[in-house]
Amino acid sequence: MTSTEHTTVPATAFVPAPASPYQGDIARYWDHEARPVNLRLGDVDGLYHHHYGIGDVDHAALGDSGDSAYEKRLIAELHRLESAQADVLIDHLGSPGSDTTLVDAGCGRGGSMVMAHQRFGCRVEGVTLSSKQADFANRRARELRIEDRVRARVCNMLDMPFDTGQASASWNNESSMYVDLQDLFAEHARILGTGGRYVTITGCWNPRYGQPSKWVSQINAHFECNIHSRREYLRAMADNRLVPQSVVDLTAATLPYWELRATSSLVTGIEEAFINSYRDGSFQYLLIAADRV
Numbered sequence: 001m002t003s004t005e006h007t008t009v010p011a012t013a014f015v016p017a018p019a020s021p022y023q024g025d026i027a028r029y030w031d032h033e034a035r036p037v038n039l040r041l042g043d044v045d046g047l048y049h050h051h052y053g054i055g056d057v058d059h060a061a062l063g064d065s066g067d068s069a070y071e072k073r074l075i076a077e078l079h080r081l082e083s084a085q086a087d088v089l090i091d092h093l094g095s096p097g098s099d100t101t102l103v104d105a106g107c108g109r110g111g112s113m114v115m116a117h118q119r120f121g122c123r124v125e126g127v128t129l130s131s132k133q134a135d136f137a138n139r140r141a142r143e144l145r146i147e148d149r150v151r152a153r154v155c156n157m158l159d160m161p162f163d164t165g166q167a168s169a170s171w172n173n174e175s176s177m178y179v180d181l182q183d184l185f186a187e188h189a190r191i192l193g194t195g196g197r198y199v200t201i202t203g204c205w206n207p208r209y210g211q212p213s214k215w216v217s218q219i220n221a222h223f224e225c226n227i228h229s230r231r232e233y234l235r236a237m238a239d240n241r242l243v244p245q246s247v248v249d250l251t252a253a254t255l256p257y258w259e260l261r262a263t264s265s266l267v268t269g270i271e272e273a274f275i276n277s278y279r280d281g282s283f284q285y286l287l288i289a290a291d292r293v
């Protein structure tokens, strides 16, 4: 084994105590999560996501809702849109070389990590509060024979086990609504070298609406999270040496995913809150790519 390869010590052999009672709640939430809308989509090609989709629905591929294989095609289409979302995030990571390390903060079951490794050939380190998720992600990495390059660990993204300046790029894909943004961006700024790239895709409430709408409050209650405003993101980045290079409003691009998902048998009950809050302007789906200066 070279010094750049990961060790074979099981990533979840030592699970640290949660940093707060809230983080304990979130760890338990994701340890027990097994919604078909996530597992059946991941089963399509082995990339398991816990984020939402973007892009237009391919109605030709979806076909007629009357035939018996429609549900299978619907699941494949929702999954394609979720992977398209991760592709757009990865597009904004720059061009990291194969000898660099990328960090996925709040990595879930690891779908985005695998995609980033497949794109760049680089090492990808993920952190999650959930030992079940880390075990799942590491099992997938072993099945793909990339366990020496892609690894998930159980730890707090506000206190990551990486050296100062170790990461060439880092990201949060729908995981920043579980933490204080000042603390989060201070930690990303620490692990990123100068010139490094940070990317987030997130749902945020729109300051132009005034305050979080009832739909945003419903999403918070559903996931036990705390959605921040767009203003908080930009302010906390500015305070922590992260300078936005692109801010992309993906709200219109995510609505077709939600409208399609709302027609499926895999609905979870949260679809109406997303659709209504995106439509009434109180909530936005945003990508922010920033340079670490």
Ligand SMILES: C[S@@+](CC[C@H](N)C(=O)[O-])C[C@H]1O[C@@H](n2cnc3c(N)ncnc32)[C@H](O)[C@@H]1O
Pocket: 023, 026, 027, 030, 048, 049, 050, 051, 105, 106, 107, 108, 109, 110, 111, 112, 127, 128, 129, 130, 133, 155, 156, 157, 158, 172, 173, 174, 175, 178, 179
């Ligand atoms: C909605 S999932 C997103 C998963 C993944 N980014 C994806 O796109 O599939 C949220 C993730 O954030 C993680 N998370 C929340 N708070 C965290 C914290 N303080 N430290 C590390 N991970 C955290 C959860 O464990 C979970 O894996």
Ligand SMILES: CC(C)=CCC/C(C)=C/COP(=O)(O)OP(=O)(O)O
Pocket: 035, 037, 038, 049, 050, 051, 052, 174, 175, 177, 202, 203, 219, 223, 225, 227, 268, 270
């Ligand atoms: C955009 C916002 C506010 C996201 C909140 C974080 C979150 C729970 C994302 C999706 O996870 P999931 O894929 O497990 O959820 P679901 O089961 O609804 O697909």
Ligand SMILES: [Mg+2]
Pocket: 037, 038, 049, 050, 051, 052
């Ligand atoms: Mg999902």
